[in-house]
Amino acid sequence: MSIAITGTGSYIPSLVVPNDEFEGHNFLNADGSPFAHDNAVIIQKFKGITGIEERRYVEKNLNTSDIGFLAAEKAITDAGIDKETIDYIIFAHNFGDVSPNNIQGDSLPSLATRVKQHLRIKNPTCVAYDLIFGCPGWIQGAIQANAFIKSGIAKRCLVIGAETLSRIVDPHDRDSMIYSDGAGAAIIEETDGAGEILSHASATHAYEEAYFLFFGKSYNKEKDDTKYIKMYGRKIYEFAVTHVPQAMKDCLDESGVAIKDLKKIFIHQANEKMDEAIVKRFYGLYNHEIPENIMPMSIGKLGNSSVATVPTLFDLVLNGKIENQDVQKGDVVIFASVGAGMNINAMVYRV
Template structure:
């Protein structure tokens, strides 16, 4: 028995924030001193490295649990399933619900419980809980759902990745331009066929790496004590390009799948240059060249929405929403992610 995704859905916020929107920001160094470049130069370098031109922010009246619910509704509809038959709702996020104009995270009750309430599911044996695993949270939720189903503890699971990073950015930090909002959801069920999840791998590197992504004060030394998402970008880049390719290889080899049979690779949309470097090193491990078009990307228009990047990207490709990208029945694809913790995971999957 394998476990397969039978429905997908996503919510992409309608508010577009362009790179030029940051032209009036006062970007500062970590010590609070001015950066010796104009904002135009900073934005130009940012785009060259990350590939991001636009990003999406939620409307003021929405929170993470709201957009998780929107994506969940679409996934349930896509799977043509009865919501009362869902055994687990697993929601991956990082910062809970943060209402517009506030600075306090709210995750009590859990985001998953709030989604269940919004879906109006009455079945008390539909268990709802959250996963905090950094950007790889959606993949980890899928891995957990598979374990429940294979153990006979569930027949159907709803796994969601949702985040509103626009609510936790420091406007004086250049890295604030990376982050965005979004939600992606999937329904997983058992399948008797040799499709679905073929292999998976997860790892946590915390001995020296746990604080590469963290919550810290604003770079504006006169600001209040509110904390924001912060990262050591160079360390994360080096960590990712060093460890993710090998993790992907170990995962693929575990499935007994040849590298030539992989049709698409869905990597967490964090940084275009980093993802390209990961892909290059992954294929180098097999002494192979990178096939054209194997890595779909939407980071240019959507930015980095953390746990939502892979499920929204997969849903978009699956439904023909990205030009010159498609997946077909029988295709073997990979999912891979890296993020706060520092956590890494990967899945080999047959459509």
């Protein structure tokens, strides 16, 4: 018996927002002063660093719990299971349901409970709860599901990662161009078939790093006291390229899999340059060359949807929707993420 991902699903919003949509924004520095360059230059530099050409936003009639439900439905169908046999629904997010033009998050009841209701699951022993762990939330949910199943208190879990970041960004902050919306989900269960979680690692660095991502006021000093997602981008970059490669190595070493046998890296889609630097340092720890096509990327077209990026990317690759990327039965892959907290995790998985 092994613990495996037996079904996946994702929801990619239909509203495409290209970079040129931001040309009319009044971008400001943190102190409220204007930039020296016009928006065309700002956007060009932004694309060069992040790799983002466009991103996806949810339709106004949908919320985080709604798109989480839509991804969950697909995962349940893909796994071919009876939804009433799910023991846990773990919903990873960070801001709850945020209605259009209303930045206040709503997490009462929990988003996992809302998904359970949407799925019309009657079984009261199907426990539904939310997980707030920054961008690494979905991987952490998978780690928790693995622990539940290993301990014998569960046989089957539904793990969801979803976010609607477009609704909590400051339009005067150029970092607002990074964020997007999306949802991914997976069924994780005990199985006799292929697939196995081989190892995992998690860490929280909070002594000096806790507020690298935070809620802060708009850069437009004339606006009200509403708070938006903010970050110290340079500090996050330095933190990530310093700590994530070692966490990945520790996890891979624990799995017993040789670096030459690793087929894919599914890393949080935060910033193209940062992800490339992480992978370069990871392979450098082994003095090993980086294999071709080792790192599927979706950030260029989908942006950074936080907790949704890893499960969405995995589902897209499994279904042949990322060009020149695929995984086969028996391939060993690693999932890795870094985000608010500052939290890091990794998980080695045999497909």
